[in-house]
Amino acid sequence: MRHSRANRKLGRPTNERLALLKNQVTNLFLHGKIITTQQKAKETKRAAEKTLPAALKNDLEAKRGVRRIVNDKVAFKKVFEEYAPKYKDRKGGYLRIVKLPPRRGDGAEMAVLSFVEVE
DSSP: OOOOGGGOOTTSOHHHHHHHHHHHHHHHHHHSEEEEEHHHHHHHHHHHHHHHHHHHHOSHHHHHHHHHHOOOHHHHHHIIIIIHHHTTTOOSOOEEEEEEOOOTTTOOOEEEEEEOOOO
C-alpha cells in the first residue's frame, strides 16, 4: 500500500477537508498547539508550514495568501506579529508532532502539534 501525501483524504469530501485544515491551522496559530489525530496533525503541519514562509515576506500578497488559510482576525494578527518575527531566521521545521497514547473509545492514534522553541 502506497502512502503519499496527495492521498491523505481524512475520510471527507474535498470542501469539508479543506475547511477542517483551515480551522486546524487557525487554532494552531491561536493557541500555539493542538491535540488531534496523527493523520490530521500531519496534514495540518503541511498546511501551516507553507503559511509561515509567506508571512515572512509581510507584503500585501503574503497577507492575502495567509488570509485564505487563517480565518480568524486574532490568529491572523498573531501570524504576522508573533510567529513571523520569531521564525525569521529559520528555513523550515517550525512545527513538531509528538505522539500521544491512543484515544479512549475508538483507539485513534493521537498527537500534539506544536511550534518548536527558538533560541
